[in-house]
Amino acid sequence: MTPDAPWLIAGLGNPGPWFRLTRHNAGFLAVGRLAERHGARFRRRGIGSVVAEIEVDGKRVLLAKPQWFINLSGRPVAGLMRRYGIPVEQLVVVQDDLDFAFGSCKLKRGGGPGGHNGVRSVGDVLGTRDFVRLRFGIGRPPKGQSVGDFVLKKFSDDELAALPAVLDRCADATETLVQRGLNRAQDALNVASRPNGR
Incomplete structure (x- = not known):
């Protein structure tokens, strides 16, 4: 960790109003919920991103929506990291994930992209996959419909x-990650995912 560097929470999605509530834009929706919670507004900044800035437990956190199409997310994310001196340990990529049912949120550091081209782009441009991923479950397509x-x-x-309750769980997990680390955030998500939080 680099104490003076901000965190970067990069939600993956496609720009433009048509894509706003599509499943592939779950990352945009999650960082948007965090911005709303803190009364922050997105402004264009850096290489191809809109960015909002919040503070979590005294730590500076940048929320980004890369404005290149999702399969090209790596360059905007890498550009923000260079501009603000953000180490990979303080990068969180928020993605939609077909491997989990809708309503599930999972945190993981590293690992393969699992077929997600946006995550692949970030890893390829950075030259490492050792960043945290917040995986927003969207479930599998019904029979006969392509991915x-x-x-x-x-x-x-x-x-x-x-959706609002799921986005709040993602926001809670992200704040816990910044405040208390990955293990505590994973534990909190596991508790929140159980019936009645038990």
Whole structure:
């Protein structure tokens, strides 16, 4: 960790209003919820990103939405890290994830991209995958629907109704990560995912 450097929470997604509530934009939605919680606004900054700045437990945190398409997310993320001197240990990439049911949120450091081209782009440009990923579960497509079509479809009505609570869980986990570290944040997410929080 570099105490004087800010954290960077980079949500992955596609720019433009058409994509706003699509499953592939779960990362944008999660960092947007964090910004709302702290009364912060996104402004264009750096290489191809809009950025909001918040403070969590006295620590400076940058929230970013790269404005290149999701498969090219690596260069905007790397540009922000260079500009602000952010080490990879203080980078969190928020992504949609087909491997978990909708409503699940998981934190993990490192590992392969699991077919997510945005995560692959970040790892390829940085030359390392040793960053934390907040994986926002979107579930698998129904039989007969391609993955590509599924991730670019908007959330269903039932999912939209549940979305605020899921985004709050992601925001809670991210704040705990910055405050208390990865293990504590993972524990908190596991408790929050159990029925009645037990």
